[in-house]
Amino acid sequence: MAKRIEATNVTAYYGAFKAIENINMTVEPKTVTALIGPSGCGKSTFLRSINRMHEVLPGARVEGSLTIDGQDVYDRDVDVTAVRRMIGMVFQRPNPFPTMSIFENVVAGLRLNGVKKKSVLTDAAEKALRAANLWDEVKDRLGKPGAGLSGGQQQRLCIARTIAVEPQVVLMDEPCSALDPISTLAIEELMFQLKDQYTIIIVTHNMQQASRVSDRTAFFSIEKTGDPGRLIEYDNTQKIFTNPSVKKTEDYITGRFG
Amino acid sequence: MGDTPPRSADAGTGASRVITDHARPAGASARPAEDVPTSRTPGGGALGGGGGLPRRRAFGAERAFRGLTLAAGTAVLVVIVAIAVFLVAKAVPALRANTVSFWTFEGWFPNDPEPRFGIGALAFGTVLSAVLALLVAVPVALGIALYLSHYAPRRLGNALGFLIDLLAAVPSVVFGLWGRDYFSGPVADLSAWLNRYFGWLPLFGGDGPYGASMLLGALVLAIMVLPIITSLSREVFRQTPTANEEAALALGATRWEMIRTAVLPYGRPGVIAAVMLGLGRALGETIALALTLGITFNISFNIIDNGGNTIAANIANAFGEANDTGRGALIASGLMLFAITLIVNITARAIIHRRREFTESAA
Ligand SMILES: Nc1ncnc2c1ncn2[C@@H]1O[C@H](COP(=O)(O)OP(=O)(O)O)[C@@H](O)[C@H]1O
Ligand SMILES: [Mg+2]
Numbered sequence: 001m002a003k004r005i006e007a008t009n010v011t012a013y014y015g016a017f018k019a020i021e022n023i024n025m026t027v028e029p030k031t032v033t034a035l036i037g038p039s040g041c042g043k044s045t046f047l048r049s050i051n052r053m054h055e056v057l058p059g060a061r062v063e064g065s066l067t068i069d070g071q072d073v074y075d076r077d078v079d080v081t082a083v084r085r086m087i088g089m090v091f092q093r094p095n096p097f098p099t100m101s102i103f104e105n106v107v108a109g110l111r112l113n114g115v116k117k118k119s120v121l122t123d124a125a126e127k128a129l130r131a132a133n134l135w136d137e138v139k140d141r142l143g144k145p146g147a148g149l150s151g152g153q154q155q156r157l158c159i160a161r162t163i164a165v166e167p168q169v170v171l172m173d174e175p176c177s178a179l180d181p182i183s184t185l186a187i188e189e190l191m192f193q194l195k196d197q198y199t200i201i202i203v204t205h206n207m208q209q210a211s212r213v214s215d216r217t218a219f220f221s222i223e224k225t226g227d228p229g230r231l232i233e234y235d236n237t238q239k240i241f242t243n244p245s246v247k248k249t250e251d252y253i254t255g256r257f258g
Numbered sequence: 259m260g261d262t263p264p265r266s267a268d269a270g271t272g273a274s275r276v277i278t279d280h281a282r283p284a285g286a287s288a289r290p291a292e293d294v295p296t297s298r299t300p301g302g303g304a305l306g307g308g309g310g311l312p313r314r315r316a317f318g319a320e321r322a323f324r325g326l327t328l329a330a331g332t333a334v335l336v337v338i339v340a341i342a343v344f345l346v347a348k349a350v351p352a353l354r355a356n357t358v359s360f361w362t363f364e365g366w367f368p369n370d371p372e373p374r375f376g377i378g379a380l381a382f383g384t385v386l387s388a389v390l391a392l393l394v395a396v397p398v399a400l401g402i403a404l405y406l407s408h409y410a411p412r413r414l415g416n417a418l419g420f421l422i423d424l425l426a427a428v429p430s431v432v433f434g435l436w437g438r439d440y441f442s443g444p445v446a447d448l449s450a451w452l453n454r455y456f457g458w459l460p461l462f463g464g465d466g467p468y469g470a471s472m473l474l475g476a477l478v479l480a481i482m483v484l485p486i487i488t489s490l491s492r493e494v495f496r497q498t499p500t501a502n503e504e505a506a507l508a509l510g511a512t513r514w515e516m517i518r519t520a521v522l523p524y525g526r527p528g529v530i531a532a533v534m535l536g537l538g539r540a541l542g543e544t545i546a547l548a549l550t551l552g553i554t555f556n557i558s559f560n561i562i563d564n565g566g567n568t569i570a571a572n573i574a575n576a577f578g579e580a581n582d583t584g585r586g587a588l589i590a591s592g593l594m595l596f597a598i599t600l601i602v603n604i605t606a607r608a609i610i611h612r613r614r615e616f617t618e619s620a621a
Contacts, residue, residue: 053508058412085510095501099523108519109509158505165509 002029002199003086003168005050009064011228012045012054019045021228022064025218032191032200034210034237037220038252042229043203044092046220047171050201051087052080068169085113088167092174094154096146096161103142105157109165124164132160133190152183159190163198170194172202176209188213207253211241219249345589352586360590365555366572368587369580375587377569377594382557383472384568384598387547388540390476390561395484396533402484403491408517419492426485434549437478442469442550449473449562464563470552472566478550479543483536490535494528495521527610534606541599547571569595 005027012020020042027033035043048054049062052073066073073083096105106125107115115121125142129135134156138149146157155175162170172191176184191200191213204210210217217240219233233240233249244250353360355373363376402422406415449468456462498521506516522529548571552564569591577588 051508053504056504056507081510081512083510084508089508091501091504091508093501095499095505097502097505097520097523098499099526108506112506112509112511112515112519161505161509 002197003069004029005169005199005201006067006070007046007050007064008066010046010049010066011063012042012049013059013061013063014045014057015059018228020049020220021230023231025231025234027199027201027216029199030195030197031215032195032202032213033216033218034214035201035203035218035220036205036207036210036252037229037232038222039205040225040229041220041222043220044173045229047089047173047201047203050169051084051089051171053084053089055080085109085165086167087169087171088162088165090155090158090162090170090172090175093178094151094158096149096154096157098145098147100146101143102138102146102149102157105146106160106164108161113165125160128160128164129157131163131194132156133186133193134160150183152179152186155179155183155187156190159187163194167198169199169201172200174203174205177205184209207241211237217241219244219246219252221248221252345593348586349590349593350586352583353590355583356587364557366576366587368576368584373583373587376555377591379555379557380567380569380572380591381594381598383551383566384541384570384595386559386561387472387476387479387551387566387568388537390472391479391483391540392533392537394477395480395487395536398480399484399487399532399536400491400529402488403495404517404521406488406492407495408513408521419489422485422488425481426489430482430543430546431549433478433482434546437474437546437550438470441478442474445469445471445474445477452562460559461561464560466562467564468562470550470564472551472561475547475550475566475568476561478546479540482543482546483540486539487532487536490532491525491529494525494532497528498524530606530610534603537602538599541595541602542570543568544570544574548574569598 007023007025010020010023011018023046035047037043045054050066050073052062054060054062062074068083068086072078073087097108100108103121103125106128107121110121110124115124126135126139129138134153137153138157146154149157155178159170159175176187179187188209191202194200195215202210202213214237217235217237218231219240220229221232222229233244233246235245239245240249241253244253250256352368352373356368356375357372358374358376360375360377362378363374364379366375366380367373368375402418406419410418446467446469449462449471450466452462453464453466453468502520502524503516506519509519511519547568551566551568551571553567553571553575554565555567556565558565573588573592576584580588
């Protein structure tokens with residue numbers, strides 16, 4: 001079920017401002033790919049172009065081609081909601097629906113898909129919560145507000161909500177940056193388990209995290225403020241962290257800039 | 259990664275196992291506790307932490323302000339109690355002089371030598387007109403509010419929002435005169451149409467004449483409460499956290515599904531409050547209804563025949579020629595209106611309170 005993503009000359013704008021330029025990369029199914037680079041180099045922008053969340057902002061647009069298993073997600077005839085169902089997204093700050101219970105949060109996506117049958121929802125919720133390593137902590141209080149959980153639990157709840165609709169790809173934008181170290185470990189472990197089924201792309205500021213969880217790493221950077229972000233180097237994580245072929249990558253991962 | 263300060267007992271043991279890249283010698287995590295008191299007493303004599311703790315100030319802005327707020331709060335209470343006492347003192351003699359039941363009698367003759375007056379029909383008309391007005395106004399107002407907050411281009415949304423706020427500034431007598439002189443024609447036509455096709459419903463029964471009816475009053479009221487409900491709901495909808503809207507969209511929601519999943523639930527308490535404010539205005543509206551209603555004193559669900567009355571409209575109409583008992587009777591009806599409004603508000607609060615667990619964590 002996991003799928004291959006191919007970006008060809010992807011360029012994204014916020015109004016007149018070009019945030020990323022000519023990004024070319026291929027992401028293989030059932031791998032974890034890390035996007036690293038200094039702040040403002042366009043990692044989030046690229047990530048949000050993949051599931052067409054970029055265009056939600058007024059004036060934002062994307063050029064180039066982005067395909068998932070050969071199908072262009074920006075094709076005129078493609079239903080954008082179908083794209084987003086296929087490509088799930090976990091955000092930087094945990095964002096459970098504040099008015100919904102834990103259960104309702106997990107099944108929110110299924111309800112949007114028109115699933116009404118209680119037994120189907122209950123089973124799906126349990127499956128997703130188990131997959132997100134949250135089941136044991138919340139199984140006795142599924143009716144309580146999702147916003148009442150700790151930050152780490154909320155983020156795992158959001159992961160459960162994302163995978164409950166069984167997407168092909170899961171995008172994560174700095175999913176641990178608002179969390180404590182223990183929750184971070186829990187989520188990293190979760191990523192190992194998830195890559196059996198999903199293609200995962202994760203933006204992270206944390207080098208250790210990138211080297212621990214990812215198979216491939218993409219390094220983005222900008223020349224100077226106001227310039228568009230570019231993909232500098234994209235290779236196996238092992239190679240990027242031990243023997244990068246571009247000087248700039250080496251400078252960044254050894255902490256000499258960024 | 260988050261740099262959580264471990265308790266000093268944990269430093270170097272449990273915590274550092276996890277935070278390998280933040281390992282530090284035991285005890286290094288003891289933060290300088292001396293910083294704390296100085297930051298709490300700016301301008302205090304003890305900056306730098308030497309010597310004893312600074313003394314509490316005998317008199318400062320803090321206390322003065324507390325006294326001031328207490329005085330203001332007390333003053334409000336005193337004024338309210340004084341008004342209540344005055345009103346009750348006026349109302350009781352009139353109620354005593356009433357020769358028929360205040361609750362069930364349908365009519366208003368408090369100025370007669372044998373005063374006869376009853377609140378039933380007026381209270382009924384008050385609630386009926388307000389409820390009808392809200393039934394019309396709330397769906398329209400919420401539709402406009404959602405359009406302004408989530409569909410219209412920002413510029414257009416702001417301009418339209420401004421226009422609607424202007425509508426709220428029109429005096430109610432203008433609405434009343436417009437309703438009586440211009441709007442009653444179309445409403446009479448509509449009433450005749452409703453009567454022709456839906457006459458089998460008690461609401462649209464009767465045989466005219468149409469025009470100066472509950473329907474006209476309620477529609478004028480609806481237009482009057484529309485701006486306040488629209489404007490507040492729009493504000494509430496706008497405050498939906500972007501993170502929640504994006505969460506819904508990222509799950510594959512269409513815009514309307516996103517609104518149903520994220521915006522409406524989040525805005526619910528605010529919308530209820532807005533509707534209650536609108537209801538309060540509708541219940542208390544005086545002159546617009548005094549001008550548009552046909553003024554009868556019977557309890558009837560027929561909303562298209564000429565007629566209808568409300569407590570506030572009756573006060574406006576009857577106050578001029580009221581004698582002492584007449585004024586007392588009107589004051590008694592005013593107290594009744596107050597009671598109705600109070601019940602409505604308490605009910606609304608109860609509704610909001612029931613979901614507090616969820617709405618509080620939403621804040
Ligand atoms: N909503 C926005 N409107 C305008 N410019 C934006 C917006 N979001 C991001 N940008 C700009 O786009 C560039 C890339 O941002 P982003 O993708 O968030 O970088 P990263 O995630 O790598 O830190 C930055 O220069 C940023 O200022
Ligand atoms: Mg970012």
